[in-house]
Amino acid sequence: MENPSDKPPAGWESLPSWLLTQTANHAHRLVADGFSSVSARGYHYRLLATLEEFGPASQATLGRRSGIHVSDMVATINELAERNLVERAPDPSDRRRNIISLTPEGELQLRRLEKRLAETQDELLAPLSSEDRERFAELLSRLLDHHNRRTGTSEEPRH
Amino acid sequence: MENPSDKPPAGWESLPSWLLTQTANHAHRLVADGFSSVSARGYHYRLLATLEEFGPASQATLGRRSGIHVSDMVATINELAERNLVERAPDPSDRRRNIISLTPEGELQLRRLEKRLAETQDELLAPLSSEDRERFAELLSRLLDHHNRRTGTSEEPRH
DNA sequence: TCACAATCATTGGTGCTCCCAACGATTCGT
DNA sequence: ACGAATCGTTGGGAGCACCAATGATTGTGA
16 A cells, blocks of 8 residues: 555545455455464464464465465465474375374474464554454454355365 | 375364464365456456445555555556556646546446456355354454554555 | 765565465275 | 376566656745
């Protein structure tokens, strides 16, 4: 965004899709700023959090769990492994797979990221009351759920 | 995949910033799909709508009005001008400037984009009642306003 | 009036997120 | 045993937001 010095435009600025994406933009900026203060970005957090939540797993599985595309997963793991926040080891029982696991340093980093993230939530929702925040989250959840279902976000693992 | 429960993990998935950005993602996809059906993208619509709203202007002014960065404005105008949706003419009174104006074809295209956009809003808000939609928009407006003030810092152009 | 500051359009980048196609290697299903 | 499926990897692209620097032009102040 630059310099809306010329009066508030109009029309499209009141469309839900506009309000939503612009607000999300602010949210993303806030989150990204918090993360970048510890040299991380969204994907790093999502991967670390997923690892802690479900434990070590293959890259493909992690991709499904975190919603990160498998091809982006490679770079994300590279970046984290370079800093020893994550470990990439071959799976002895399936030579196609790597088993990715969280290191102690990775856990520490995750703690830091969670802290920044929590601060960010407050900053993001600053103008909203406690009840408003709840309603806001509820509305978003309803929308997100609906659209996640529609776009078949979770594929059945068949085997 | 020994664990068929590759579903919504937890924790971070309930954070407002996550709900917001992911929902915005769906919104963006819906909007983009609608736009792409007439070979356009967000910037095109924003520029065309701004032109109709305020009339012809220089690229820098359009950038301020639409929130499109001036350096992205160049490409956006190039793309629209190539299809005769917009006209780029030198400003006789200031040889630094171009005056950008909407062509009749541009207006037609704008009508098409508005139509797609209107359809998209309904798709986006499908699971919400009329009252919910209103509350949703109101909450988003409050947030957006707050953060625009904090960030957008619109300074007056020194005459 | 003349030098300096500011503005304008343009170029050529960056970063993040999401997404796609194709590849060799490996394992599974039948 | 053979074809189908899965895994990691590479190397892209789209879209949005943002930044720095440049040459041309215009404005301003001393």
